[in-house]
Amino acid sequence: MPGYRAHLACALGLYGIVLFLVGSTLQSWMVGLGGLVAMGAGALFPDIDIKSKGQHYLYRIYALILIIVLFFYWRYSTQMWIDLIICIALITIAPMLARHRGITHSPPFIMLLGLGVWVIGAGLYPAHTATLFFYAVCFMLGALSHVWLDKRRIFFYK
Numbered sequence: 001m002p003g004y005r006a007h008l009a010c011a012l013g014l015y016g017i018v019l020f021l022v023g024s025t026l027q028s029w030m031v032g033l034g035g036l037v038a039m040g041a042g043a044l045f046p047d048i049d050i051k052s053k054g055q056h057y058l059y060r061i062y063a064l065i066l067i068i069v070l071f072f073y074w075r076y077s078t079q080m081w082i083d084l085i086i087c088i089a090l091i092t093i094a095p096m097l098a099r100h101r102g103i104t105h106s107p108p109f110i111m112l113l114g115l116g117v118w119v120i121g122a123g124l125y126p127a128h129t130a131t132l133f134f135y136a137v138c139f140m141l142g143a144l145s146h147v148w149l150d151k152r153r154i155f156f157y158k
Contacts, residue, residue, distance in 0.1 A: 004044060004053050010149055011043035011142045012036075018138065031131055035138040037061065042114075042142025046104045046150070048092075062092050080125060087117065105147050114140035 015036055026032050044058040066088050073081030103109045118136035122129040 004047070004057060007043040007047075007146050007149060008040055010145045011039045014141055014145055015039045015138070018141065022134075026134070027131065031134065034131075035134055037065075038135040038138035039142040042110075042139035042144075043146050045139070045143045046110075046146045049102065049104050059092065062088060083124060101150075105150065107144060107147060110140055110143040110147070114143075 018035065018039070019032065023032065026035075041058060041061050044055070044061075048055055048058055066085065069081055069084045069088065073085065114136040117139075118132050121132040125132070
């Protein structure tokens with residue numbers, strides 16, 4: 001079973017391919033950085049349901065995102081930031097209710113989660129539809145690469 005380093009390395013390589021394909025269409029370097037974070041979070045997401053180093057790092061990423069969102073809520077105090085805080089809470093808590101290699105390792109669930117978050121976000125904030133879609137695709141690709149590595153057993157180290 002690949003460890004978190006293998007999952008992150010695969011996601012980083014995959015993100016390089018994504019940047020090669022669509023990098024010139026990105027609106028700013030911040031969107032590109034957000035895509036990289038989404039890809040890394042997606043690569044670690046399927047193992048959120050088990051105590052591991054990957055889970056530890058994923059929760060650190062979620063904590064960092066939460067701190068940033070709380071800062072923006074404190075600064076701009078709009079409903080959008082409260083919505084994001086609620087989404088982060090649901091995403092971090094929900095997988096803990098499932099068994100390991102259950103729903104979080106299911107490609108249909110990963111696709112539904114990514115597209116569902118994108119549809120809800122695009123409905124609430126239509127001005128950010130393209131950026132949210134990019135983040136959703138990066139997250140889904142990262143998570144699907146995790147599942148693919150687990151099934152292929154390409155790397156045999158932790």
